Amino acid sequence: MTIAEVSRELDLSADTLRYYERIGLIPPVNRRGSGVRDYTEEDFRWAEFAKCMRGAGLSIESLIEYVALVQQGEGTEQARKDILIEERDALLARMAEMQKTLERLNYKIARYESIMLEAEKGLQGE
Template structure:
């Protein structure tokens, strides 16, 4: 599959795919005799995995480390699991921060509701 097709299928820009290749997230993209990238099934599975992990806010650095470990094989299973657990903890912390921010916004909105109701009462009197 050509880069334009992969880009369209996964809604990732061709520039992003090239960047992923350059930093080692997609290290083994085959090329045709004319130099055009030709993504195989394993490459597409990696793109899907990367997209999923990025959607979960896994950092590029962590993904790069994960892929380097993956390339080394089953001897890194425990390290890969630990890396994913660490990223899960980071995501949980971020979710907790966002929930606190949401509570603050809800409080402020309720406060404005009270102010609006009070202002409308004053205008009616």
């Protein structure tokens, strides 16, 4: 796949894909003789993984470290798992905070709906 195809498929800009590769967020992508990136299915999965993890707010630093460990291969499994556990725990904490915020927003919206309903009742009584 070309970078344009991957870009369209994942809804990521080509610049973002190049950046992810340059900083090590995804492993280096093979290139054709002309220098054009030629994404394999595995390359595509790495880009998809990076998009998913970044979309969930995982840190670039942790993901770069994770990718580097994967590339090192055997013997790094525990370190990789530890990174994922740490990021999962941070994500759970953010989700809990977001849930509190959602509840507060719902409460505020309900209050406004109650106020508006009372105002409408007052208009009908005139």
